[in-house]
Amino acid sequence: MDELIRILSYFVGIAAFLGLNLAYLGWVERKGAGHIQRRNGPKEVGPYGLLQPLADGLKLMSKQLIVPDNADRILYMAAPVLCMVASVILFVAIPWGENLVPREFDFGLLMIFSVASAAGLSILMGGWASGNKYSLIAGTRAVSQSVAYEVPMLITAITIVMISGSMNLNEIVRQQAGGFWHWNFLAFNKSIFMPISFLVFFTCSMAETNRAPFDLGEAESELVAGYITEYGGMGFGLFMMAEYANLMIGCSLTTILFLGGWQCPFGIFPGPHWFLIKMYFLIWCFVWIRWTYPRTTLWGLLNLSWKYLIPFSLVNLLVTALFIKVF
Numbered sequence: 364m365d366e367l368i369r370i371l372s373y374f375v376g377i378a379a380f381l382g383l384n385l386a387y388l389g390w391v392e393r394k395g396a397g398h399i400q401r402r403n404g405p406k407e408v409g410p411y412g413l414l415q416p417l418a419d420g421l422k423l424m425s426k427q428l429i430v431p432d433n434a435d436r437i438l439y440m441a442a443p444v445l446c447m448v449a450s451v452i453l454f455v456a457i458p459w460g461e462n463l464v465p466r467e468f469d470f471g472l473l474m475i476f477s478v479a480s481a482a483g484l485s486i487l488m489g490g491w492a493s494g495n496k497y498s499l500i501a502g503t504r505a506v507s508q509s510v511a512y513e514v515p516m517l518i519t520a521i522t523i524v525m526i527s528g529s530m531n532l533n534e535i536v537r538q539q540a541g542g543f544w545h546w547n548f549l550a551f552n553k554s555i556f557m558p559i560s561f562l563v564f565f566t567c568s569m570a571e572t573n574r575a576p577f578d579l580g581e582a583e584s585e586l587v588a589g590y591i592t593e594y595g596g597m598g599f600g601l602f603m604m605a606e607y608a609n610l611m612i613g614c615s616l617t618t619i620l621f622l623g624g625w626q627c628p629f630g631i632f633p634g635p636h637w638f639l640i641k642m643y644f645l646i647w648c649f650v651w652i653r654w655t656y657p658r659t660t661l662w663g664l665l666n667l668s669w670k671y672l673i674p675f676s677l678v679n680l681l682v683t684a685l686f687i688k689v690f
Contacts, residue, residue, distance in 0.1 A: 449478055
């Protein structure tokens with residue numbers, strides 16, 4: 364009975380936390396875009412536009428869900444649900460604090476990468492089921508991008524597993540206790556390339572979440588809306604919510620693997636507040652980069668991964684193995 368109450372409490376907590384963040388990360392993004400590009404952003408609905416997310420949510424929920432004539436109705440409606448469900452499941456394994464984790468898995472890192480791959484399947488499913496050739500082309504572009512950047516991301520994660528000797532996310536965080544000089548970001552005694560590995564993982568996270576300048580699958584200014592061209596109402600809303608959920612997962616995973624998770628930078632008073640500070644700082648960096656740099660080309664996007672990030676991540680893997688063996 365106690366375990367059931369614990370699980371239900373975590374479920375309610377995750378739902379509330381995720382709902383609040385998915386609503387207001389959109390507001391943060393639009394305000395960030397406004398200030399970076401010398402505009403105001405939302406300001407009419409509520410003070411400082413704080414009620415704009417609620418207005419947007421009501422608008423999306425009130426819209427009629429129209430299924431195109433050429434669409435596969437079942438897959439068309441299942442794709443956004445699958446995308447959102449896969450994103451929500453990932454929060455089960457995230458350790459927000461020493462004893463604040465819904466379920467601690469010994470293979471938590473593997474579980475996150477396994478479930479996250481379902482998001483790429485849902486994108487391809489949505490593009491194909493729409494019955495629109497342009498949506499299908501955009502879906503294949505998004506999947507090719509996802510596959511290209513999953514490889515260096517996974518190889519970099521393997522180096523962290525080699526350093527920590529565990530795939531348990533909480534254990535990886537525990538081994539970074541003692542101040543920021545013990546974080547994997549600065550683990551020069553394990554590999555001289557760890558700061559660059561952090562940048563590789565951060566870049567791959569940005570590409571995996573389809574964020575500009577890597578949003579070649581969506582590219583709303585060039586492809587109408589990419590693989591979600593035929594979606595409206597809450598179908599469109601679920602895809603957008605899943606994108607922000609994946610953004611939070613990418614920043615959370617980067618925080619856990621490289622920035623000490625819930626550990627304090629000064630080695631004292633660790634706790635969930637440090638995790639949230641680091642995660643939101645990385646989210647702001649994502650917003651900053653999106654509205655600062657122009658969108659790249661598809662071949663430039665793929666070349667960055669296959670020609671540079673993958674070879675470097677393999678070299679870093681070998682160097683890390685050598686350091687562990689010798690030192």
